[in-house]
Structures are given as structure tokens and as C-alpha cells.
Amino acid sequence: MGTIVYMITLENIKKRLAEEIKASKLSQSEIAKRLGVHHSQISCYVHGKKSPALDTFANLCKVLDVDPADILCTNENK
Numbered sequence: 001m002g003t004i005v006y007m008i009t010l011e012n013i014k015k016r017l018a019e020e021i022k023a024s025k026l027s028q029s030e031i032a033k034r035l036g037v038h039h040s041q042i043s044c045y046v047h048g049k050k051s052p053a054l055d056t057f058a059n060l061c062k063v064l065d066v067d068p069a070d071i072l073c074t075n076e077n078k
Helices: 010-023 028-035 039-046 054-064
Strands: none
Touching (some): 010 054, 028 039, 028 054
């Protein structure tokens, strides 16, 4: 038998992003303010209704002080 490969899925990424937002010490409004977006966007990320654009994702990782690899489920240490 071959090696089992862990597949990265959009659902896993959305789940990890929501977890990191919830775990942050910041309110959704504060995160939105720092990103320059409407607070409803952050709510959509938390509830898995939307995924951020790549540039917003990168900035969101900075705001949350999280390694993008952790959210993208590519960091094998997690």
C-alpha cells in the first residue's frame, strides 16, 4: 500500500481560520478595523460563508499573529 496523503480542503481552511479568529483576543470589529473591511466580512469568515481574498488572508494572518501555514493546514507541527 502507498502512503496516505493528507488532503488540504477549503472546508479545513475555513474551519482553522474561524478557530484562529475566535481564539484571538480581538473582537471581530477590531479585526475588521485593522484590515479596513466591514465587520460583517469577519463574521462571514467565522461562519464559513466566505473566504478572504489572498491579500486579505495574508493581512488577516498578520493581525491575528498566526503563521499562514497553520491556517492552510500545511504545518505538520499542528
